[in-house]
Amino acid sequence: MAQKSILVADADASIRSLLKQLLQEEGYAVGEAATGVEVVDKVKENAPDLVIMDVRMPEIDGIEALSRVKAASPRTGVLIMTAFGSSNAAIRAMDLGAFDYVTKPFDLDKISYSVRNVFERQDLAREVGTLRGEISSLVQTERIVGNSPAMQEVYRIIGKVAKSGATVLITGESGTGKELVAESLHYNSGRRAGPLVKASCAALPETLLEAELFGHEKGSFTGALAQRRGRFESADKGTIFLDEIAEMSLQTQTKLLRVLQDHEIERVGSSIPIKVDIRIVCATNKELQKMVEQSRFRDDLLYRLNVIHIKMPALRERKEDIPALVEHFLAKHRYSATAQPAAISEEALRRLMEYDWPGNVRELENAVERAVTLARGEVITSRELPFGDHEDGHEDGEGDDMPAARSLFKKSVAQFEKDLIMKALRDAAGNRSKAAEMLGIYRRLLYAKIREYGLEGYPPKAQAVR
Ligand SMILES: Nc1ncnc2c1ncn2[C@@H]1O[C@H](COP(=O)(O)OP(=O)(O)O)[C@@H](O)[C@H]1O
Ligand SMILES: [Mg+2]
Structure with missing residues (x-):
């Protein structure tokens, strides 16, 4: 079984290191956070299996952090620590989806017991999910990125x-x-x-x-x-x-x-x-x-x-979220399964920030995904950014710095990809899960491509033998 990861969050460094030591000894991978903001950032970065957090945190308190943790990573469990007697906070925490709480001062046995208990329940919930055939949607639940x-x-x-x-x-x-x-x-x-x-x-x-x-x-x-x-x-x-x-x-x-x-x-x-x-x-x-x-x-x-x-705010109204979204999509759409996330040039990122994104995050995701492919695992530069191309029928916006051959390359790759997808959809008689499997790509990616190439109704019903 994979090693479980835990984020320990407390303003007090001595408590953090105490817990860290204990939990590492029990075989968990342990990270630390000193403020509520840090907790939320780290959860967005690593989606740990569990956060152990004091309700009273600097910047944003534990309760607020808890609801953001839950929004950012639904699968992450949360164990709340409260001072003895502050049951109000504990109740609110449970209500917001914390798994359990322990009161301070705590004894270490109680902590390790609660942690094991949380993991057991998580595993059980996951098993039940599998039995219900729901696991795919659980795994596919994406975290929501953006701190604006x-x-x-x-x-x-x-x-x-x-x-x-x-x-x-x-x-x-x-x-x-x-x-x-x-x-x-x-x-x-x-x-x-x-x-x-x-x-x-x-x-x-x-x-x-x-x-x-x-x-x-x-x-x-x-x-x-x-x-x-x-x-x-x-x-x-x-x-x-x-x-x-x-x-x-x-x-x-x-x-x-x-x-x-x-x-x-x-x-x-x-x-x-x-x-x-x-x-x-x-x-x-x-x-x-x-x-x-x-x-x-x-x-x-x-x-x-x-x-x-x-x-939901339009992306152009919260452009400060663009860098984090780009980073998220660079990781999500790696060039290959084992590749590191691609890097992006400052100039390219600047252009992404300048653009108005009428298609919002979906358009940004498509652009990043395509850029990763075009850059073939190398650093993404503004050349790989296809502003306004095929989707809405305009010509490539790159103009001068875009050699014709490269533009031809892009169009050919797109055409090739579209043909492949159409063939798979035909062979799978319109069954998208099957088509994705045949192509060896995630269903989500296939859906995005279907939208990108306007293949929503493909193949026409008469052709699809169901
Ligand atoms: N804040 C976000 N963080 C990460 N991915 C996002 C975010 N917003 C949208 N996406 C991604 O963009 C695409 C479109 O999102 P979706 O929820 O289908 O939009 P809508 O339903 O509003 O058209 C999806 O692939 C989704 O995962
Ligand atoms: Mg939608």
């Missing part, structure tokens, strides 16, 4: 509402991380052991969407060959993430309202109500209030969805 005030506000709200089970509406431009926030809400909630089911309302035509969400009885419409459970039923005891909610038809909106009011659904073609215990998280890049004014969205539904509103 706007993102800190987002973490604050996540920390506050994740546990509550309240309906959440996430708005913001495309690519700002709405889906990541939805994941974070789920994995920081009491429902984390249950399923997180995602459905995009833009992906399917109206009748199919309704059947997909609510399920259907055999023969309820052409093509409904068998009875089928819908996504709401699959999400029972968990969270359903309804993406692009603005695309939902008025008829389906009415049915969704019913789910919110009565916590029950009816399958298409049936009038038997089925109870569902779900938390609903929605996202949109549209102005729902405007759509209400145009009678394209029900205002009573908006009212119910909008219990908690998280507004």
Whole structure:
């Protein structure tokens, strides 16, 4: 079993070194942090298995740090240390997702017992996850990067509402991380052991969407060959993430309202109500209030969805996050599995900071990923940065310093890649997981590429034999 990593956080250096020594002797890899800010930074860097933290920390206190730790790395366990008798803080800590707490002054046996206990529970939760087939989504949960005030506000709200089970509406431009926030809400909630089911309302035509969400009885419409459970039923005891909610038809909106009011659904073609215990998280890049004014969205539904509103800031409004995001994506998209993360020239980073990123973090991630490939494991310079190229049809922005051959190279690589992906999608009959496996890449990467090359509907249904 891999060595477990622990971050010990206390303002007092002597306590840190005491704990460090103890835990190292027990075979753990141990890091230290002296302030709340340092804790959050280190968790973002290394996502340790466990943080042991005093509630009273300089700069930002332990409770605040805890909610940021949870937002940044849902899988990291937290063990809180409190002074004897300060149970209020302990209760709040548990409520925010701490695994356990120990009171100071502590004895070392109690600490090592609690640590083992946390790890046992983590391993158990992971096993249960595997059994449920949920492990892939757990592992795939990405941490949210960015320390700008706007993102800190987002973490604050996540920390506050994740546990509550309240309906959440996430708005913001495309690519700002709405889906990541939805994941974070789920994995920081009491429902984390249950399923997180995602459905995009833009992906399917109206009748199919309704059947997909609510399920259907055999023969309820052409093509409904068998009875089928819908996504709401699959999400029972968990969270359903309804993406692009603005695309939902008025008829389906009415049915969704019913789910919110009565916590029950009816399958298409049936009038038997089925109870569902779900938390609903929605996202949109549209102005729902405007759509209400145009009678394209029900205002009573908006009212119910909008219990908690998280507004994702556009990347251009928080450019100070760009360096950390770039670093994160350089590590995520290594040139090869064993390669070190690529380095980037100052000039290139400056250009990334100057650009306005209409496609937000998604566009930045695509740019970094492509640059890593083009730089072939070498330092990334501004030559590898494809501002405004193929995606929106403009010519390469590099102009002078971009030799024609290189631009040709880029286009050929892209074309080659696109062809490969199309072939895999055809061979897999449209099954993206299978296609990703055939290509030997992560599903997430395949999804990004599918978006990048506009292959969302590929292969056309007639070709895909399911
Ligand atoms: N703050 C962030 N930190 C790390 N990755 C991010 C962040 N925001 C977005 N991403 C990445 O950018 C891509 C788009 O994010 P996503 O949540 O799908 O955006 P949206 O749903 O708002 O369109 C994903 O690959 C996601 O992992
Ligand atoms: Mg999205």
